[in-house]
Amino acid sequence: MGIMAQKKVDYIIVGLGLAGACLAVQLLRRGKRIMVYNTPNQNRASLVAAGLFNPITGKRIVKTWKADEIFSYLFKFYHDVESELQIKFFYDCPLYIPFQTVEEQNEWMSKSVDDSIKNYILQVNTQSTFGHEVKDPIGGILLSHCGHINTGIFLDGVKKLLEQTESYSEEWWVEEKLKISTHEGVEYENLSAEKIVYCTGIYALKSRYFDALPLRALKGEVITITTEKPLSRIYNRGAYVVESGEMEYKAGATYDLTNLKEGITLEGRKELEIKVRELLSMSFKVTHQDWGIRPSTVDRRPIIGVHPSQNNILIFNGLGAKGVSLAPYFSGQLADYIMGRGDLDKEANITRVKSLYSKFY
Ligand SMILES: Cc1cc2nc3c(=O)[nH]c(=O)nc-3n(C[C@H](O)[C@H](O)[C@H](O)COP(=O)(O)OP(=O)(O)OC[C@H]3O[C@@H](n4cnc5c(N)ncnc54)[C@H](O)[C@@H]3O)c2cc1C
Structure with missing residues (x-):
């Protein structure tokens, strides 16, 4: 490769939302050297998420896809991160x-x-x-098997861990500067790596490698409310109400595929206030409102795997409205796969995405 590269790592990760953070943890646990680029606060999805995980969901109240594997995995994954990083962000709650x-x-x-x-x-x-x-x-x-994570504390904990080994940069990562060689790996400025993994959320659609993915930007808004008395459990019908502080709760969320304008809206707030009023029997006050863009897919499955024509470029995306529960399990699967141990789930594998294959072949 070129003579510029000075620092060498095994893998570069772009993005430290739930996808990037879980994958970073998985690769570090497997003894790998990584470098993560992340400019926070862009898509905002992972930061604003209420952090809820729930194996039985939807209007028709059904068990979610692969719930048995995914939910037992996530309990252990987040508990282990808590003890490794000595932080508390995981709450098991009916x-x-x-x-x-x-x-x-x-x-x-x-x-x-x-x-x-x-x-x-x-x-x-x-x-x-x-x-x-x-x-x-x-x-x-x-x-049971429900709860929530404080995504801010989790992401900040992973970021601090990476900073300790100078493995984190808040620079905006620029695709045009990426040099790839099919056999030797990739180079970015003065860094070389075996592979690069895009964990960029909805920004994947701005990549020349992944702009043909069937990702849909799904805007969501969430409000923070306070109540007079504490709530003893998570409530969910029409909207969810999940603890986020002392007598403080996140209530969400809206789902909007058409109005993707940045920022919060009055309609979003009204919709959520009405739904929470229908759900709770006590009064509440709205203290904050936030928004983010979810990277969702039409078939509601994540998208993981290797780019069709560049075998050193990988992706971990499509977490939709369920990043908290999907990211631990699929980051583990992807980390093993990258290291040549095991296969990817067929339903999540990028090989199912014909639009991408027809662009590159
Ligand atoms: C209002 C709302 C509420 C939600 N509530 C829940 C919930 O309760 N439970 C749940 O499971 N899920 C929830 N979700 C969904 C969840 O947030 C997403 O599934 C998840 O955050 C997606 O994570 P990600 O890492 O793929 O993407 P993102 O969170 O978008 O992270 C991508 C990161 O990459 C960075 N990035 C992108 N390109 C570059 C670049 N070139 N250089 C540097 N950095 C870059 C971005 O800035 C960002 O930090 C919610 C979403 C919203 C919007």
């Missing part, structure tokens, strides 16, 4: 979904004996149980 109809109530009564799901159910209540905090006139389900 989540309650009030029922809206009697049909739903009946459906869950029968589902609660189903082997594939009963592990996640703590209680099925057929009458109001937490009415002092939430509107649940016909009961609801209380779920």
